[in-house]
Amino acid sequence: MSGSYLEQVVQPDTRDTDIPPRLLGPQLERIWGTPRGLWGFLTTVDHKRIGQRYIVTAFIFLAMGGVLALLMRLQLSGPERRFIDPDRYNQIFTMHGTNMMFLFAVPVMEAVAVYIVPLMVGTRNIAFPRLNAFSYWMFLIGGLVLWVGFALDMGPDVGWFAYVPLSGPQYGAGKRSDIWAQMITFTEIAALAVAVELVVTILKQRAPGMTLDRIPLFVWAMLVTAFAVICAMPAIMIASTSLILDRLVGTHFFNPSEGGDVLLWQHLFWFFGHPEVYIIFLPAVGMISSIIPTFARRPIVGYLPLVLALIATGILAFGLWVHHMFVTGLPRLGESFFTASSMAIAVPNGIQIFCWLATLVLGRPVLKTPMLFILAFFFTFVIGGLSGVMVASVPFDTQVHDTYFVVAHFHYVLIGGAVFPLMGAVYYWFPKITGRMMSERIGRWVVGLVVVGFNLTFFPMHILGLQGMPRRIYTYQPELGWGPLNLFVSLSGCILAAGFVLFFFDVVRSMRSGAPASDNPWQAATLEWATSSPPPSYNFSRIPVVTSANPLWDATILPATRGLRVERRELLVTTVVDAEPQARESSPSDSIWPFWAAVTTSVLLVSSIFTPWAVVWGAIPVTFALIGWFWPKSTPEDLA
C-alpha cells in the first residue's frame, strides 16, 4: 500500500523533506534494507549485519580457543600425563595463541567498532561498506583455513610468534608453518581493511557539529587503534610473506648464512606484536570510557587528558617492541632504552586509570553488570601492569623469560585488560544490538565466576614461573614438584570455563527471550542510543546534529539535518576538524563481488601454500572478481 504510493512519489532526486515523515522510515528501509535469504546474506554491506557476524564469529573462535586451553590444562594437570602427545600439544598451544590473538582479540575489537562507531558518530553506514564485507569474508576464511589445518593434523606447531628458524624451511616440516603464515595474511588483510574504513568513517562521516573534542572516547580509541593497525600490520605481513617465500621458493630473508637475519623475524614480528597488545587494549579503554560515565551518571573526568593518553599510548606502543627480545643478546644501550620506554608507557595508562577513578568518585556509580566487569578490570589489569613493570627490567626478564610467569603476566593484561571490558561492553551494548536485555542476575554470576576463576587460574602461574616451569612444555617430571599447583590451576580453570559457559548461555537465552530493551536502557549520553534498539538498516531517519560531547544528556530534543535524498543510499560527509557538512555522498549498495573477491583471493592464498604457480594462475580469477567489483557505474558519485 505504502509501497505503491512510494513508487509514485519517489522520483530521482527526492529529498527526505519531499515525502511525509510517516513514510520516511519505510522508504529508507526500502533503499537501505538487506533482502532476506541466502542472497541477502552473501551480498549485504550493512555495517550492523557485518559487525554482528564479525562479533559472533570472533566469539565462536574464543570458545574454540578456550576448549584448547582446557585441553592443555587437562594435559598439565599432573606430571607425566599421557592425555595429549607432544606433537598435538605443540599444535594446540600454537593454535590457542594464534587463534586468540589473530582470530579473536583483534577482530572482535574491530567488529564492535564496525557495529558501534557509525552509530556513535551518527552516520548511516561505514565508509567503504563493500570493503567491509570483503574484510569479513577474508577473516572467516582465514580462520577456517587455520582450523581446518588443525583438524587435518596440519595445525601450526611453532608457537604463536613462529620464530625462525623453527618455523623456517629447515625445521618447520610440512605445511604447518605455511598455514600459519597465510592465516596471518588473511587476518591482516581483514584488519587493515577495517582500519581504513574506521579512519575514514571517523574523520569524514561524523554527524554535523561533532567536532574533534566532542567525539565519544570509544571513537577516539578506535581512531588511534585504526592508525596503529595501519602502521603495525604491514610489518607482520612483510614478515609472514618473507617466511612463505623462504619456505616455498627458497629466498634467504631469514638465513644468516646467505646474508639474511634470524633476528629480523623477531624485530618485524614484535614491531607488529607489541602494538598489537595496544590494538587490543585501546578499544577496551574506549569501552571502559563509554561504560564508566554511563554508570557513574556524570560526564567523564579529564576528557582531554584521556584523549591525549590514548594518542600517547598509540605512539609509545611502537617504541617498546624490543622488550620481547631482551634475551637475544642485544646491546646494553638498546636494552636500557627499551626498558625505559616500557616503563614510560605506564604514565599514560596511569592517567587513564586516575581519570576513570575520578569519574567514579565524583559520580553516583550504579553497579550493573557492565560496571562490575569494569571494576574487575581495574583489579586485574593493575596486577598485570605491575608484573609488566617487573618484566620490563632486563635482569628480571632474563630470569623469567619463557616461563609461566610471563604466561601469567600476559593473560592478566589481555584478559584483565581487554576481555573483561569486552564482556562488559557486550552486556552494555547487547540491548542496542538485539533489542533485548541480558540477565542481570546471571550477569553477576558470570562476573563472579569469571573473575574468581581467572585469578585462581592465573595467579598461581606467577609462582610456577618463579619455580622455573617453562612455557610450552607438554609435560613435566613429578620430581620437579610443580604437580599440586598445576592441578590447582587446572581445577580453577574449570571455574573460569564455567563462567564463560554461563556467559554464552546468557547471550543465547537473552537473544531468544530476554526482556525487551528500550532505545536507551542505560540512560547513556552517546548517539547510538538515539536510535531504536535494534537500529534500523539506515541507522537514523535523519542525521542528528550534535552540540555537545554528551548529546543525549545535554539536549532534550536532538536537532537533525534535512535534505538527504531518499531514493538512493546517501549519507553526509563532514569536515575533519569541525564536522561542518561538506557533501552528500552516495553509499554503495549490496554486491556479491566482495564475496567473490574474497573467495578467489582465498583460493590464491591457500593454493600458494602448495605451489608458487598459484600466484600466477590464482591471480586470474582475482582479476575478474575485482573487475566485476570496480566495474564503472553510470550513476554520478558525489553531489555537493
Place this chain on the structure above:
Amino acid sequence: MIERCVLFAVLSLTACKREMRDLRSDPPEAAALDQVRPMENRIGGAAPRIMYALGQPYEGNAYQLNQGKRLYDWFGCKGCHAQGGGVIGPALMDGWWRYGSDPVSIYLSLRDGRPNGMPAFGQRMTTDQMWQLTGYIRSLGSYRPSTAAPSRNDEMQARPAENRGPAAAALIARPSR
C-alpha cells in the same frame, strides 16, 4: 562453500599422510621395518610388509623426510656427498643411482654399506633413522616437485631445494656407463 569443502576433502586425503608425526616407532614395529627381502645382488627387493601397513611414511611424510635431512647432516653424509652433488662419493641429486633408486636398495646401501667406499651404518643408526634417511635421499634425487620434501637449507645455498625435484633439472646429461 561447496567447492571449498571439496578442495579441503581432497587436500585432507593427502594432508593426513603428509603431516602426521610419529615421533617414535614401537620396538616391534621398528624390528619389522628391518625385514627387507633384498634381491640376490642386494639391489632392489621387497620392502617390509609393515611398511604398507603403516602407509609408507618414509615416502611422503614431511616430518620423516625432515628428520632424514637432519640425519644427513649429523651422520656426516656431506663429507662424501656434499649437499647432494658429491665429493669423493657420488652425487645423490642427479637421478643416477649406482645401486638402485628404490627405497629398499637405498636402505640396504645405508644399512650394509656398498663397495667403493660407502660405509655400513647399520650399527650406528636405528631402523627408523635409516628409513628416514632413505626417504630424504630419495627426495634429494627426485624428479618431481613434492609438497612433503623439505625446502631450502638454513645454510649456504648450494643447490635446488629438495621440494623442487632436483633431479628433474639436471643440467648435465650423464654418460651411461
Place this chain on the structure above:
Amino acid sequence: MPRAVLRSTQIVLLLGMVMAFAGPAAAADPPALDAASAPRLRAIMALPTERSGANSGAVVAAGTTLFVVTPYPQRVKAIALDRPGFPTRWSYTPPSTPEATALAANMVTTPAVADGRLLFVTGNGHAIALDAQSGTVLWDTIQADVSQGEMLAGPPLVVDGRVILGSQGDDFGVRGAMLALDAASGRRLWRYTNVGPDADVGIGGGFRSVALPNAEPDRGLVTWPAGAWQQGGGGLSAGVVYDTQHELLIHGTGHPAPWQPDVRQGDNLWTSGLFARDVATGQARWFDPLNPHDLYALGAGGSLLQAELDWHGTRRTLLLHASANGYVYVIDPADGRILDAHAFVPVTATTGIDPETGTPQRNPAMDVSTNSTTRGICPGWPGATGGGVPGAGSAAFLPRTGLLYIPASLLCMDFEPRQANYLPGTPYTGANLRTTGTPPRGALIAWDVAVARPAWRVEEAFPLRGGVLATEGGLVFYGTLDGWFKAADAGDGRVLWQFQTGAGIVSQPVAFTLPDGRAAVAVLSGAGGLANPDIDRRDATAAHGAANGLRDLQPPTDPIGRLYVFALP
C-alpha cells in the same frame, strides 16, 4: 671403454712404428731441448692408465725402463723404452679392496726407484717393494688403516736404505704420521704422529722451535680442547725433503680436523706447519707453525723444495716453501728460522706474516664462525698452490734464473663452518665451502726469490693443480685443468709449445733421456674431481666447492687418464 682402449692401443702401435723407423736416423746427434727446439716436440707415447680418477702421480725413469703406477686400484707397469713400440716389460697389480676406492681417489701414485727396487704405496694402505727388473714382490706391508680413513700419502722417499712414508687422513679425523721402513725388508724402523703427546710425536731433548721458544711439554695436547687431538688430523702435507747437510727430513703437516674451527679452539699443534725430523730416529728437531689454529683447513700444503741460491750475498742452501696459504717462505733448514715470507697471489685471509713469530696476521673480516658464511676468503680451498694432496702440484726452482715457478690457483672461497660429528671411518669436516672466481683463476708464477716479487706470470683460465717441471734447457713445463700441456720460456714466460691431451692435468711432468739420447718429457693426464661424472655441479659445494668456482670447466669426453711422452723428432 674397450673401444677407447683399442683406439689408444692403435695410437701407441702407430707411434711405435713411427719411432722404429725414425729411431736410427736420429741416433747420431740428439738435439738439445731448449727454447729453439721446443716447438718441435712430438708425442711419442699415449698410454691409457685405464683409470678415470685423478692421475696425479709422476712417472719414474730408471735406465731403459719407465715405471708408472696408475690411480687406485693400482697397477704398476714397467715400460721398455729401448724397444720399438714401448712394450710393457712387466706389470703388477697389487690386491685391492673396493672399500678404499673413494678414499684413494685423490692419492699421489708416484713410485720411487732405489737400489734395484721399485717402491710404491697403494690406496688401501700397503707399502710395496718390487724388484725393478722382474716385478716380483720383495715385500708388502700394511702401514695405514683404511677403515679409519687413513691412507699413505705422497711418494716414498728413500734415504740411506730407509723408505720414508707419511700417512694422512685429515678429512677423516685421523692423526697423521711419519714413518720409516727398512728398504730391504719392509720392517718398520720408526713411526711418529704429527699430533698428540710428545712421546707420540717424537719431541724430545733435541727439539727447538724458533717460533715456539718455551719448551712446555705436550703442547700437542694443551693447544687443543680436551681430547680433541685424538681426531686431530695433521697428516703429511707438502712432500718430504731430505736435507743432507743436517740429515733432516723436512715435511709439512696437514690441517687440523675437523674443518669446523670452533670445536678445536687453540693453536692445534702440530698441524699446519713444517716439521724437521732426524732421519735416523724420526725425532723432531724443529717446527714452524705456519697457520696456528688453521681456520680454512688448508694445512701447510703446497710445495717444499731445497734450493741453493745467493741469499743477501751468501751462497746458501735454503728451503723454499710455496704454501697453500698464499705465501712463499724462505726458511733456514738448520733451525727452521723463517728468513722471508711474501704473498705470491692476492690474499685476503691474512694481512701479512708477523716477522717475530713467522705466523700470519689474521684479517678479522675473514674470520669464520659456526653457521655463518664468510665470503671472499682468498686463497680458496685447497690453497694457492698444490692439489690438496702432498706431492701434487709441486713448484720448481731453476738456479740459472733464480726463479721459483709456482703453479698457482687464484680461486677464492666462501666458507661456512657447520656442526661436525666424529664417526670413525667417515669424513670429519663440518663445513660448507664453495670456491669462487672468474678467469684468470690460475697462473704460472715465476717468483724471483731474491727480490721477493714475481718476475712474470702466465695467466690461465683454470687453476693449476699439477706440478711444474723446469729444465736446464730453459723450459718450464706445466699442465692445465682443461687438458693443455705447455712449455714456457723460463726467462720470460712466453708459451713456446702446447699440446691438448684431452683430459685435465694434475700430475707432475718429468724429464728424462731416452736410450737413444734424446730428451723426453712425460706427463699423466686425467684430472678426476670435477671431471668425475658422479659429480653434479648444480651443488655449489660439490667436489669441495670446485663445482662453483670451476662451473665452466668442460668434462673431458673420455675421463680415462693417459701417460704421454714427448720428445723431439
